[in-house]
Amino acid sequence: MRTKEEWIERLKEMKKNVYIGGEKVGHVDERLLPGINVVSVTFDMAHNPEFEDVCTAKSHITGEKINRFCHIHQSKEDLLKKQEMTRLLCQRCGGCIQRCMGIDSMNALSVVTKLLDMRYDTNYYERFINFLKYFQENDLVGNCAQTDVKGDRIKRPHEQKDPDLYLRVVEKRDDGIVVRGAKAHNTIAPYADEIIAIPTRTLTKEEGDWAVAFAIPADTEGVKLVVRPAYVHKRIKLDAPVAHFGDAESFTIFDDVFVPWERVFMCGEWEYGRALALLFALFHRHSYTGCKPAVTDVMGGAAALVAECNNIEKTSHVRDKLSKYIGLSELVYAAGIASAHYAVKSPSGTYIPDPVYTNAGRRLAGENIYHEYEILADLAGGLACTLPLEADFYNEETG
Amino acid sequence: MRTKEEWIERLKEMKKNVYIGGEKVGHVDERLLPGINVVSVTFDMAHNPEFEDVCTAKSHITGEKINRFCHIHQSKEDLLKKQEMTRLLCQRCGGCIQRCMGIDSMNALSVVTKLLDMRYDTNYYERFINFLKYFQENDLVGNCAQTDVKGDRIKRPHEQKDPDLYLRVVEKRDDGIVVRGAKAHNTIAPYADEIIAIPTRTLTKEEGDWAVAFAIPADTEGVKLVVRPAYVHKRIKLDAPVAHFGDAESFTIFDDVFVPWERVFMCGEWEYGRALALLFALFHRHSYTGCKPAVTDVMGGAAALVAECNNIEKTSHVRDKLSKYIGLSELVYAAGIASAHYAVKSPSGTYIPDPVYTNAGRRLAGENIYHEYEILADLAGGLACTLPLEADFYNEETG
Amino acid sequence: MRTKEEWIERLKEMKKNVYIGGEKVGHVDERLLPGINVVSVTFDMAHNPEFEDVCTAKSHITGEKINRFCHIHQSKEDLLKKQEMTRLLCQRCGGCIQRCMGIDSMNALSVVTKLLDMRYDTNYYERFINFLKYFQENDLVGNCAQTDVKGDRIKRPHEQKDPDLYLRVVEKRDDGIVVRGAKAHNTIAPYADEIIAIPTRTLTKEEGDWAVAFAIPADTEGVKLVVRPAYVHKRIKLDAPVAHFGDAESFTIFDDVFVPWERVFMCGEWEYGRALALLFALFHRHSYTGCKPAVTDVMGGAAALVAECNNIEKTSHVRDKLSKYIGLSELVYAAGIASAHYAVKSPSGTYIPDPVYTNAGRRLAGENIYHEYEILADLAGGLACTLPLEADFYNEETG
Amino acid sequence: MRTKEEWIERLKEMKKNVYIGGEKVGHVDERLLPGINVVSVTFDMAHNPEFEDVCTAKSHITGEKINRFCHIHQSKEDLLKKQEMTRLLCQRCGGCIQRCMGIDSMNALSVVTKLLDMRYDTNYYERFINFLKYFQENDLVGNCAQTDVKGDRIKRPHEQKDPDLYLRVVEKRDDGIVVRGAKAHNTIAPYADEIIAIPTRTLTKEEGDWAVAFAIPADTEGVKLVVRPAYVHKRIKLDAPVAHFGDAESFTIFDDVFVPWERVFMCGEWEYGRALALLFALFHRHSYTGCKPAVTDVMGGAAALVAECNNIEKTSHVRDKLSKYIGLSELVYAAGIASAHYAVKSPSGTYIPDPVYTNAGRRLAGENIYHEYEILADLAGGLACTLPLEADFYNEETG
Numbered sequence A, B, C, D: 001m002r003t004k005e006e007w008i009e010r011l012k013e014m015k016k017n018v019y020i021g022g023e024k025v026g027h028v029d030e031r032l033l034p035g036i037n038v039v040s041v042t043f044d045m046a047h048n049p050e051f052e053d054v055c056t057a058k059s060h061i062t063g064e065k066i067n068r069f070c071h072i073h074q075s076k077e078d079l080l081k082k083q084e085m086t087r088l089l090c091q092r093c094g095g096c097i098q099r100c101m102g103i104d105s106m107n108a109l110s111v112v113t114k115l116l117d118m119r120y121d122t123n124y125y126e127r128f129i130n131f132l133k134y135f136q137e138n139d140l141v142g143n144c145a146q147t148d149v150k151g152d153r154i155k156r157p158h159e160q161k162d163p164d165l166y167l168r169v170v171e172k173r174d175d176g177i178v179v180r181g182a183k184a185h186n187t188i189a190p191y192a193d194e195i196i197a198i199p200t201r202t203l204t205k206e207e208g209d210w211a212v213a214f215a216i217p218a219d220t221e222g223v224k225l226v227v228r229p230a231y232v233h234k235r236i237k238l239d240a241p242v243a244h245f246g247d248a249e250s251f252t253i254f255d256d257v258f259v260p261w262e263r264v265f266m267c268g269e270w271e272y273g274r275a276l277a278l279l280f281a282l283f284h285r286h287s288y289t290g291c292k293p294a295v296t297d298v299m300g301g302a303a304a305l306v307a308e309c310n311n312i313e314k315t316s317h318v319r320d321k322l323s324k325y326i327g328l329s330e331l332v333y334a335a336g337i338a339s340a341h342y343a344v345k346s347p348s349g350t351y352i353p354d355p356v357y358t359n360a361g362r363r364l365a366g367e368n369i370y371h372e373y374e375i376l377a378d379l380a381g382g383l384a385c386t387l388p389l390e391a392d393f394y395n396e397e398t399g
């Protein structure tokens, strides 16, 4: 397992292909630090003996101890541990831990490559296992590039005016394929080792070119990461952990990018576009049942804190509001537990969480997030948005 | 009636007592421009013949044409016009027009100073009318400083550990009074001509010192405006009206400030603290029935626009969601109409909107604002928060 | 204007064509009394000098004083009075006053018959005015039969397997037309004088036969009123006003019913089906802005009462819940006021309430009714559904 | 294990002490049949080999196979099975299975009697185990009488004007105690074998007399069951399973009832009133995580059926609404799974479900039940409340 220092070292060696505010920069640009700080936590915790059980796993291919963010679920227990780890780490960062995307898409590929082979006599699963071994041995950070640009939402990929609005194969060669298009909102991409691309939706028989899945290093020729960094208030004296964390999403352009065959995990099998898209979503939503409770926990904690500052924490409306956080957080978490409880084993051995429970939990989280903001704003009163800037507190005349 | 240029000229002449990020600056600091741009609209529209009817009024004391933001409501029609003006101007600025605070507190004072005189044989109303004449003739911009720092919410003002957590009179002199404390979240204060201070809540007989209302120039000796300016993304080429607008709230410190008697409108009559606090709130909530619909209109417009970009504006869930904006906006506006319809005339002649309708409208607005954000975010999809920065669109490699 | 006794006398003389629980009965059957008691209130209040102003009007065709339930709105004031009357009477009955359906459809016909004549050179408006004169002079109670059986909701009327699922013209004769089909959920029909039938939705050019509007006496040959009466607990000693009130809906069968031309107000003009359907809905929804607040008022009153019994009326959650009733009730009412405020005059002189406000109010009412039940059940505790029967309170061993 | 016939036989032999509508009747009165039919299902299913695993258990005291409704949870698995059984049986009856109350209070007693003995050196647990043996051997149906009449909700039991508003001990004798008061809303009581009474809330040191728990046969001298039976539409030809099911609640009067010491499980230990009250609530809320999903399932099924009748089941708003049922049902069920997953073992060996998950699930169910009614009403359209009576469908003229 790598240390965060080893990971950052590797990032520094990568080619410059990150674009921020019109500039081309490297993968450890200052504006990416909030995100890098978050992902660092996933390395630190795996080396922390106290959290070893939850943050590491035993590779089912090599038997080695690996970071759980590189692991393919071999049991219901694995799903429960993943959920627990996600909540734990997100509570520490006060938000998205980011590294789940990659491993969630790897889990989906572990199922679908097997299904493809069973149906078409291909050798995707072998390729995938080879890549997985490399991924686990090097303790890699993966991004999942799923969401296409889409354009007109009513039209299908092949009906769009511009065929590149969904990422597609433009050439098949002996040694690999060439892909063109872009994926949007890609969390973690600027500081990931690998980009793992998969389809975003159900595909039809006209859409074989869009049925493509692969993994490539994030600084591959032709890949451009146009990034919107997190906006973080710089602190002067009053430091706060949350002020060091943040994320960054990339609009990832594939400008005729070459992908060698050993890194291609689907190419043309449009019938399985839907399965791969939905399976990633399923694994990812199971991750949500870990991270959303953490976000709610943090927000509930903040709400309890402001309530205490205002000395209203014992009044009945405040207790009622604070209990909402607990209820929401735990119900979403319960949905994840139930979906692990009813998980099924796929032909490749990967455990798949129950979709009904997973989606019910994810939906509950989604439907209530604005309500959670609302409670926090209510309990904080006007201060939350009119607080003077930090420097004024240290100014002699006003502080 | 002043032009915006005349107003800004006057702001420039004011003493420096604005603090931003630790610096002491003047009243036309660059970071205040978004707010100044908003208030400028209230001057421009009053001079625009097309909007004269709604944006100006006839003074009931001088008979002169004045900016409606300096007018005391003489009829139900006046309340309806104020509401209409507020919606119109807020639609233009895409948010709070800010100048209503001042005139709403003036309306409250026009009622309460009369009641005080009727009960205690004082001469507050005469003082108020003199000040009003000056206010109207000079077309002044007023801030209302109502909300105190409060501290422990369970304790009353006189029970707080620090008696200055609520603004109070520390000395009564022949020529006036000296006040100490601070008011929080004061919108418009850094670019207002006058600060109008009133109590924030019901007071008890131990709290005569906290029963104080007055108006003073914003750069009076001892007044310090600690300001959090609006955060506005600077645009490079793609200009947008909304990018020029914003607001700024001040944490207003009264460091033993002297107020001459002719500017004092309540001093010690704690029995009327509640009336004044609630009446300002009532007039201000009636303003809300104009501005909240405008905000909803703007958000609904934005939602319709993104829906069009995504070409989903005709699907049933989107129509349903967009119709929510219209429904909310118009119900809040209807509450304002009904509260004008049932307005009553106070002893001083000022028309007071019906509190039940006003509050019902304000509450509906308050309860739904997060839901409005939610719809907008839903229709926009992920782009709303991961859009690359403007410069990247103009960069040759990524644009 | 009739007295309720005169009205009931007339009901008694009508032919038996009401069916309840398999029996054919008359129009004053015991099981219809709760409904008859409700409509009686509309007669009593019109004769009560205290309520004369709100419950009567001056006919714009004869100049006579008439029951407001027979009046065509001649001004915004008329709309406001109608709304006020509706709230007042519904508060008295604790529910739907029922008589508005008829006059709401008459108002819609007053607009549309004029439009038809302007477009097609027909004489519907004259027929309508003649019928209106008769309606006003005899102070009639009208039912509006709009809602068709519909069948498959995805198919249009002419696409249904059974063409009679929407009421239609099956024969045109010299002296009149013959109609066949059924209308569902017709409130007030078993004790109404007249049945006023109108289309339920937009029609297409294949649907001229379904474009039919007319008025006929409720006991006309071929009309069958299949009725579900209100379920009312019989009281023994503890009487309660609400125990005498209730409504009854009819499934109204038109078994080849003949309608003379002077009673036909639309026949074939499918282009105006939509206008007539929507206009009735609009006038009716404006009525809702009067009756729904009344229902909320009554429910809020009941909630306040049980809260008092439980001695919890002063706790903060209860005050908050009770204030929800007031807020909802008044916002819906405000929507009606605003829609009257922005009403427009149609070519026939009838004032049409503003559709946006009307619908916004109606929607708010509809979206919250279950929430109102919920609050009431909450405050009442378990008793609301487990209260022993009345007789047990008078039993010596248990009372 | 008894058959339902044996159970009913025993009911017939009980003394008459049920009061309905002023009459004193026996325990198998016709108006109680809907409830008896429900409870019969709990006997039938236990004898059905297909459901043996879920509906029976092995007694931890005798090792015999018993009805799971007589079992004390010995493992997490037991809690999961109980939840599963509850959902299964409630789906069959379309509502509350009623028999859980008794066993939920037994589970609470199994924990608290042990704790009492550990603290006070009493022998409650031995008494309890003896009673449990009898309960299991005779396959008894228990009612839990917890909820007191309460009176003024702001006052404590000992502060009420009438000390009998909460059930209490009025005499302690050598052979047992005499209790006086009443319990309200007691489901299943009129057709239960035993009444198990426990405190309803936290008690204070003045309230030793109210700290009482015991079990007595439902026809014990001095016990009067004042019953409100379920209201069920009698069917003529169109039979429906749901028409045979229903429940009945009793207002249970204890008119100086003697309870022998071997049936007394708490007497004076007010410090444990809270524990017993909350533990019953906890076990019972865990049952809710089984029954509420069943109710939602049934309602969702009904909603899907009416949607199909209206041929709208494929439109997007309907799919969205139907999916709400699934989401709610499964989230509540998931809460139960999670609370079993985190269950802890008490000193007596009984497994106690996790309170946070249990309560979060129960709350979600409670907060949404009105929303579930609303959806059903929406999808059904007007028919749900205006459908003519059954006989009219068989009438020749109207059918």
Ligand SMILES: Cc1cc2nc3c(=O)[nH]c(=O)nc-3n(C[C@H](O)[C@H](O)[C@H](O)COP(=O)(O)OP(=O)(O)OC[C@H]3O[C@@H](n4cnc5c(N)ncnc54)[C@H](O)[C@@H]3O)c2cc1C
Pocket (backbone or CB within 6 Å): A101, A144, A145, A146, A147, A148, A149, A150, A153, A154, A183, A184, A185, A186, A187, A188, A249, B310, B312, B315, B378, B379, B380, B381, B382, B383, B385, B386
């Ligand atoms: C912070 C953040 C991080 C993310 N990280 C990643 C990541 O790492 N990798 C990745 O692949 N993606 C990522 N995403 C993308 C995310 O998965 C998508 O935003 C999400 O799937 C929605 O897609 P969209 O933005 O294209 O919106 P859309 O799905 O297009 O939705 C926009 C609106 O259009 C409506 N709509 C769409 N289609 C139709 C239709 N046919 N009919 C009617 N209405 C329609 C929707 O209901 C919605 O109201 C991230 C998003 C965010 C916000």
Ligand SMILES: Cc1cc2nc3c(=O)[nH]c(=O)nc-3n(C[C@H](O)[C@H](O)[C@H](O)COP(=O)(O)OP(=O)(O)OC[C@H]3O[C@@H](n4cnc5c(N)ncnc54)[C@H](O)[C@@H]3O)c2cc1C
Pocket (backbone or CB within 6 Å): A310, A312, A315, A378, A379, A380, A381, A382, A383, A385, A386, B101, B144, B145, B146, B147, B148, B149, B150, B153, B154, B183, B184, B185, B186, B187, B188, B249
């Ligand atoms: C953008 C903005 C602009 C503003 N502009 C102005 C302005 O121009 N002039 C001005 O005077 N003010 C202004 N305000 C202030 C505004 O009026 C206050 O924020 C508002 O009145 C709430 O007061 P507060 O912030 O002190 O919060 P509080 O009222 O203290 O509320 C915080 C929380 O404490 C709870 N709480 C408070 N007291 C109790 C109690 N006794 N028991 C139980 N719970 C309690 C509340 O329910 C809430 O949950 C502005 C505010 C904002 C956000």
Ligand SMILES: Cc1cc2nc3c(=O)[nH]c(=O)nc-3n(C[C@H](O)[C@H](O)[C@H](O)COP(=O)(O)OP(=O)(O)OC[C@H]3O[C@@H](n4cnc5c(N)ncnc54)[C@H](O)[C@@H]3O)c2cc1C
Pocket (backbone or CB within 6 Å): C101, C144, C145, C146, C147, C148, C149, C150, C153, C154, C183, C184, C185, C186, C187, C188, C249, D310, D312, D315, D378, D379, D380, D381, D382, D383, D385, D386
């Ligand atoms: C107490 C009561 C009194 C009434 N009194 C009268 C009266 O006096 N006179 C009168 O004429 N009517 C009366 N009505 C009828 C009332 O106007 C109708 O119930 C209402 O218009 C709904 O019509 P519906 O019942 O046919 O339901 P529908 O409109 O058919 O709705 C049922 C469900 O189907 C859905 N649906 C329908 N069409 C579609 C579609 N094309 N695509 C997708 N979904 C669809 C709806 O959204 C809804 O969920 C009364 C109703 C009630 C409940």
Ligand SMILES: Cc1cc2nc3c(=O)[nH]c(=O)nc-3n(C[C@H](O)[C@H](O)[C@H](O)COP(=O)(O)OP(=O)(O)OC[C@H]3O[C@@H](n4cnc5c(N)ncnc54)[C@H](O)[C@@H]3O)c2cc1C
Pocket (backbone or CB within 6 Å): C310, C312, C315, C378, C379, C380, C381, C382, C383, C385, C386, D101, D144, D145, D146, D147, D148, D149, D150, D153, D154, D183, D184, D185, D186, D187, D188, D249
């Ligand atoms: C169908 C049904 C079956 C039932 N079956 C059983 C059964 O088998 N056995 C049994 O023991 N019970 C049973 N119950 C009773 C049930 O447990 C109670 O109804 C429930 O606990 C609420 O108690 P309550 O009815 O006394 O209402 P309360 O708890 O008194 O609540 C009424 C209202 O008062 C408010 N309130 C109460 N106290 C305060 C306070 N101090 N301050 C502020 N507000 C307050 C509440 O918030 C609520 O709004 C049943 C109930 C129902 C509806």
